[in-house]
Amino acid sequence: MGGVYIHVPFCKQACYYCDFHFSVNTTQQGELVDQIARELELQKDYLQEPVQTIYLGGGTPSLLTTSQLEKILNTVYKHFSVASLPEITLEANPDDLSVEKLTALKQSGVNRLSIGIQTFQPELLRLLNRAHSVADAHRCVEAARQAGINNLSIDLMFGLPGQTTSLLEADLATALQVNPPHISLYSLTIEEKTVFGNWARKGKLQQVNEPEAARQFELVMETLDAAGYLQYEISNYCRSGYESKHNSSYWQRKKYLGVGPSAHSFNGNTRQFNIRNNARYLQQLKQGVIPFELEVLTPENKINEYILTTLRTAAGCNLGFLLKEFGFNLLTAHPAAIQQMLAQQQITLDGGLLKLTRAGKLIADTLAAELFALEK
């Protein structure tokens, strides 16, 4: 089974922390949808397997008109074999959606919504330069439910400048009242080429320090665990059966096609990275050329990607799979590191599955890097 990701590179305004590819100039939106359709046609042979998931991300896909969205989905159905009952997710900002629009989206096939709420604190929304209000966030969730889209995810953040423990507790309490079946909860990362990055360089950003961010992450994990959410991936929590199938397929090394400026594709052996520039993307697609860079994965790349991504999941890193698929014996490659992680209760090793404990999740990437295969 494969997945299709569509990148919609437009936003109403730039959030101060965001490093994704987007433009606030939406005048080319219609033209870009046409060229996304063109790219889908050009890439129709990329996936040999049926498409099980379609994910519209961005940017802000909820800025698309219903007919633009239908054009994209119809093009996927026209050129690919789509499995029955695919998961079709739309990322949305709370200020874009009414019951009417959501009802139309549902009729077009959208059956999962990922809503970018980030925080329920008005002063933090302003600090992040989000375009929506707290009231918009509640209205959007309510509207989705009225439209019959119950497979909802909300995005929240911790480690925000000025976000005290009590503000985070308040956000978690509100999230539990809203009671979505899926919550994505990310720690703020300060990216260099953002407004926050600029403020941080000038010492103007009141950043949460590392120990405090770790305490906030622990609070998130404890609170959502106590409320019955399964942390099926380090930043993703859900009620049973509401895992994101699309995102899970990334962690399971399934093939996917990414379409649109800055989108990535993966076929097991290579990754393709589309250009991060709307004008150049349009220009080249109009000439029938997809502007992308290709990375051929080395055996070590594949092993290390597998370790990095699976260690972040509740399913864990399967040592038998690593050996069978890549000929990599993790236990003999890094015996001392594994012993130390076990002694410090950062990992568990049971039935050939290596998993992070709660303490290990606080430093997941550091632990994964210690287990990597070295380039020969």
Ligand code: SF4
């Ligand atoms: S709406 Fe999303 S993609 Fe757009 S700037 Fe904000 S965080 Fe980035």
